Amino acid sequence: MSDTKYPIPDNEQDRLKALRRYNILDTLPEEEFDDIAKLVAYICDVPVAHVSFMDEHRQWFKATVGFEPGDVERTTTFCQYTIMQSNIWVIPDATKEPKLVDNPNVNGGFDVKFYAGIPLTSPDGYNIGTICAIDHITKDINEDQRNALSILAKHVISQLELRMKNVELDRQKEIAELAIYAKDSFLANMSHEIRTPLNAIIGFTDLLSQSELNTTQKDYIGNVQTAGENLMIIINDILDLSKIESGNLIIEKHPFNLKKALKHTYDLLKVKVSEDIEFNLFLDADLPEVVIGDKGRINQILTNLAGNAIKFTEEGDITISVKKTEETDKNYTLRFSIKDTGIGISEDKLNTIFDRFTQAEESTTRRFGGTGLGLNIVKQLIELQKGEIQVKSKLGRGSEFYFTLNFAKADPSYTSSYEEAILQKSSKELHILLCEDNVLNQKLAKSVIQEFGFSLDIANNGEEGIEMLLKNNYDLILMDLQMPVKDGYSTTEYIRCELKSDIPIIAMTAHSLVGEQQKCYDIGMNGYVPKPFKQPELLAEINRVLDGKPKDGNFKGIDLSYLLEMSCEDQNFVNEMIAIFINKVPNEVALLEKALGNKDYDSVKRIAHNMKSSLPIFKLDSLNEDLAEIENNAINSEFNNNTFKHFITLKEGLTDTVSKLSTYLN
Numbered sequence: 001m002s003d004t005k006y007p008i009p010d011n012e013q014d015r016l017k018a019l020r021r022y023n024i025l026d027t028l029p030e031e032e033f034d035d036i037a038k039l040v041a042y043i044c045d046v047p048v049a050h051v052s053f054m055d056e057h058r059q060w061f062k063a064t065v066g067f068e069p070g071d072v073e074r075t076t077t078f079c080q081y082t083i084m085q086s087n088i089w090v091i092p093d094a095t096k097e098p099k100l101v102d103n104p105n106v107n108g109g110f111d112v113k114f115y116a117g118i119p120l121t122s123p124d125g126y127n128i129g130t131i132c133a134i135d136h137i138t139k140d141i142n143e144d145q146r147n148a149l150s151i152l153a154k155h156v157i158s159q160l161e162l163r164m165k166n167v168e169l170d171r172q173k174e175i176a177e178l179a180i181y182a183k184d185s186f187l188a189n190m191s192h193e194i195r196t197p198l199n200a201i202i203g204f205t206d207l208l209s210q211s212e213l214n215t216t217q218k219d220y221i222g223n224v225q226t227a228g229e230n231l232m233i234i235i236n237d238i239l240d241l242s243k244i245e246s247g248n249l250i251i252e253k254h255p256f257n258l259k260k261a262l263k264h265t266y267d268l269l270k271v272k273v274s275e276d277i278e279f280n281l282f283l284d285a286d287l288p289e290v291v292i293g294d295k296g297r298i299n300q301i302l303t304n305l306a307g308n309a310i311k312f313t314e315e316g317d318i319t320i321s322v323k324k325t326e327e328t329d330k331n332y333t334l335r336f337s338i339k340d341t342g343i344g345i346s347e348d349k350l351n352t353i354f355d356r357f358t359q360a361e362e363s364t365t366r367r368f369g370g371t372g373l374g375l376n377i378v379k380q381l382i383e384l385q386k387g388e389i390q391v392k393s394k395l396g397r398g399s400e401f402y403f404t405l406n407f408a409k410a411d412p413s414y415t416s417s418y419e420e421a422i423l424q425k426s427s428k429e430l431h432i433l434l435c436e437d438n439v440l441n442q443k444l445a446k447s448v449i450q451e452f453g454f455s456l457d458i459a460n461n462g463e464e465g466i467e468m469l470l471k472n473n474y475d476l477i478l479m480d481l482q483m484p485v486k487d488g489y490s491t492t493e494y495i496r497c498e499l500k501s502d503i504p505i506i507a508m509t510a511h512s513l514v515g516e517q518q519k520c521y522d523i524g525m526n527g528y529v530p531k532p533f534k535q536p537e538l539l540a541e542i543n544r545v546l547d548g549k550p551k552d553g554n555f556k557g558i559d560l561s562y563l564l565e566m567s568c569e570d571q572n573f574v575n576e577m578i579a580i581f582i583n584k585v586p587n588e589v590a591l592l593e594k595a596l597g598n599k600d601y602d603s604v605k606r607i608a609h610n611m612k613s614s615l616p617i618f619k620l621d622s623l624n625e626d627l628a629e630i631e632n633n634a635i636n637s638e639f640n641n642n643t644f645k646h647f648i649t650l651k652e653g654l655t656d657t658v659s660k661l662s663t664y665l666n
Contacts, residue, residue, distance in 0.1 A: 006080045011126060015083075016056060018126035022160045023167070024053060025060055032159055033063035036131065036152055041065040043148045044116060044133035044141055051156060053120070053129035054083055066134075076104060082117035083127040088146050091115040093138040114139045116146075118153045123161065131156060199531040200440035202228040206535060207447050223271075226264045226299070251384050255410040256295040259283060262322060265302050269310060276315045284323035288332050291407035297381050302336070304374045305401050309340035316341030316398070330409055337402040345393040353391060354379040430454040430542075431473065435465040435491060436480040436508070441531070445478065445508075448535055452542075462491030469495065474503060476542060479525065481509040481516075489523055496524040504545045508533065558660055559619035578661050581614060585658060589651055592630075596639065596647060605634040620657065626650040 009015055019025070033051050040049035048066035052059050059077045061069040074080055081099055082089045094100045094112050105112050114135035119127035131153050133141070141149075205228060209221045266281040273279040302320065309318045318340045326333035345353060354375050382389045382403050393399035432454050436442050442458050449456040457472065459465035463486045465477070477495075481488035488507060495501050506527035507520040517528045527545040529538050560574065588611050595603035608631035615624040626646040633643045 006075050006077075007084050009084060009127065012056075015126040015128060018122045018124060019053060019055060019128040022128070022164055024062065024160060024163075025055060027062070029063065029069070033156070036156060037063035037065045039152060040131055040133050040149065043145055043152075044135075046114070046133045046135040048134035049132060050134075051120075051129070051131050052079060054079060062129075078103070078105075078112070078115050079117055079130040079132060082130045082132070083119050085119055085127075088116065088118040088149060090141060090146070092140045110134075111136050113137050116141055116149065118149050120153055120156050122157060129156075197440070198228065198232055199533075200438075200444055202232065203441075203444035203448070203533075207444070207451075210451075222264065223268055226268050251297060251381075252294040253292050253408070254295070255290055255292050257289060258291045258407075259287060259289055261295050261299060262302070262320075265299050265306070266320060269303065269306050272307075272310050273318070274314075277310070277313055278317040279310075280317065280319040280321075282319060282321040282323075284321075286324045287322060287334070288324070288407075288409070290410040291332060292410050293405070293407045294385070297385070301378050301381055301403075302338070304378050305338040308374065309338055309342060309399070313340045313342030313398070318342075325404065332407045332409065333404060334407060335402065335404045337400060339398070339400040341398040344395040344397050344399055345391070346395045347393075350391060350393065354389070430475045430546075432456050432476045432478060433459065433465060433468060433472075433474045434478045435459045435462055435483065435488065436478070437461055437483045438480075441480070448538065451535070452539055462486030462488060462494075465491055466494060466499075469499070469501070469503070476546065477503060477505045478508050479505050481507055481520075489519075492520075492523050492525055506541055506545055508538075558657060558664075577617065578664060581618070582658050582661055585611070585614065585654055589654055593647065593651070596630075596644070599639060601634045601637045601639075605631055608634065618657065618661075620653070623650050623653045623657075626653075 037049050037051050040051075041047070046066075048064075050061050050065070050067075050069075051063040052061045054060075054074060054077075056074075058071045058074055059079055060071040063069065078091075078094075078100060091097045091100065092114060094103070094106045094115055100106055100112075100115075103112075112134055114137060115132065116134075117130045117132040120129040120131065121127050131149065133149070202225070205221060205224050209218070209225060213221060262281065262283060266279075270279055306318065306320055319337070321337045321339070323335050324332055325335050379389055382405070385405050387403050387405045389401060389403040391399060391401050432449055434442065434445050434449075434456055436445060436458065437460050446456050446458065457468060457474070459468050461483045462479075465479075466486070469477070479488040479492060483491075486494075488509070492505055495503065495505070504526045505524070506529060507517075507525050508529050508531060509516070509520075520528050527541045529541050588607055592604060592607045592611070595607060608627050612624060612627050612631070615621075615627065626649050629646045630643055630650070633639055
């Protein structure tokens with residue numbers, strides 16, 4: 001550094017570190033910085049302006065007005081002196097400034113006469129660059145202009161700080177996404193390993209319950225079934241943390257026998273209660289027999305709360321009580337209470353008892369075990385059903401957990417044999433191919449499918465499945481996702497892309513992560529049944545897929561729920577509306593594209609406005625936002641690059657939608 005011919009700040013090494021921290025050198029042009037350079041030229045009324053940064057050897061220009069950006073040697077720059085300043089440096093006449101009089105750009109070269117430069121100072125006090133105004137005539141700038149340059153200099157630094165923070169956010173986001181992916185992969189594999197044997201247990205128990213059994217055997221089998229179902233629900237909630245955390249845990253709404261469900265839960269828990277405890281179930285005489293709600297979630301909530309009561313109560317009594325508090329034409333309001341005479345909860349812990357991984361005392365975990373997840377899951381399940389759980393407790397005297405939920409009234413025609421009615425043998429003659437590697441699940445599926453009255457062939461993996469599909473005619477494929485040799489995803493993609501077959505495919509999987517179902521639909525599957533499956537659910541899904549009906553109003557990612565709701569599920573009306581959309585929209589897109597090309601603002605405004613009423617019918621909200629932007633640009637009589645980007649997105653989205661809806665009609 002001893003041979004250096006330009007002034008060097010005392011903190012040069014730290015200054016260079018501060019500069020490199022922003023990673024700004026040799027980056028591409030950016031509109032934000034270009035605009036700042038233009039503002040400098042405008043404010044100072046000069047033909048030349050720039051935003052630049054100074055490293056150890058050169059001045060590099062990020063944005064320029066009046067010359068092409070690039071870099072120059074530090075020794076020839078005016079800004080080598082500016083970064084030595086603490087404030088703006090203004091030279092009205094460079095020919096009279098001793099530091100610049102011999103500079104080659106004063107009397108020749110760039111012919112600079114006027115110069116105004118202000119250092120770009122980082123928050124920690126290092127001058128890393130400059131913004132400058134230059135003219136070929138002598139002049140000066142007033143106080144307002146100087147203040148404006150100072151504001152712009154601060155704005156440049158703010159932009160750099162924001163860029164740096166965004167880079168760090170992106171890095172942290174990438175780390176978080178990798179962590180989520182790792183967690184999801186672990187949960188997916190763990191889910192599969194646990195669900196596969198449990199699927200066999202529940203499935204064969206289900207089949208056994210349909211055989212000739214005496215009263216005692218039926219009672220035992222009923223308890224095993226209920227325990228298996230509750231265990232699966234608990235496993236679901238623990239393994240599918242991503243579903244809970246993202247708020248995607250869905251509450252089902254089906255008719256079920258409330259009293260029977262409550263008695264099942266009570267009977268299941270009763271065997272765990274010691275002889276020193278009186279365990280009671282009190283059901284209000286006015287309690288409805290049948291309601292519409294989520295039987296599994298109610299069982300899970302009560303099993304969790306009553307299970308805690310049993311765990312923390314050594315003597316006295318535990319009481320589950322359910323009473324009707326209100327009734328309207330359409331709903332029942334029921335109050336659930338679980339009361340015990342156990343160890344109780346101290347008052348200072350009541351506010352945190354429902355937090356995740358929290359227990360009333362640290363000693364509780366050591367003495368009684370548990371993860372501290374149970375009450376948090378219960379709270380979320382109750383809140384998802386528009387309820388609120390509360391607790392009253394006295395340390396050493398016991399606790400009461402209570403909550404109120406609304407249930408819709410069931411159709412009077414519903415009977416306790418609802419499930420049996422669903423499982424009546426189908427009149428259809430179907431030949432089904434099952435791709436499944438687990439022997440237990442193969443036997444279970446074969447028994448269930450034969451019970452439906454269908455024939456079944458079994459392939460041990462996707463490769464075998466493809467060979468069998470080429471040799472035989474099948475009406476449907478039941479596809480496990482996780483198989484050796486060729487998994488369910490790649491098998492489906494091969495069937496759709498290579499074989500060009502549109503045979504209906506239903507995913508049957510022990511995976512249960514958020515997004516898994518949509519992934520199956522995206523690669524071309526028609527249906528989805530999670531393991532362990534219930535026979536009514538599997539049969540209903542087979543019938544739905546073969547009838548070509550969308551699941552929950554969704555067809556290949558297109559939301560038909562509004563149409564179905566508006567038409568009271570009148571399929572003819574839905575088909576008619578889809579046909580109108582298919583015939584109308586492509587023509588409107590073509591007219592809109594032509595009007596945009598001609599910059600016909602009035603036509604664009606009119607066409608976009610008319611199209612905006614069609615898209616919400618299919619809940620195409622994102623495309624409707626693109627359309628709104630195009631309409632706004634037309635109203636302002638100003639089309640720019642973003643206008644055409646919105647149109648490209650709109651055109652591609654509507655083309656895809658029309659293609660999918662055409663498939664739906666066909």
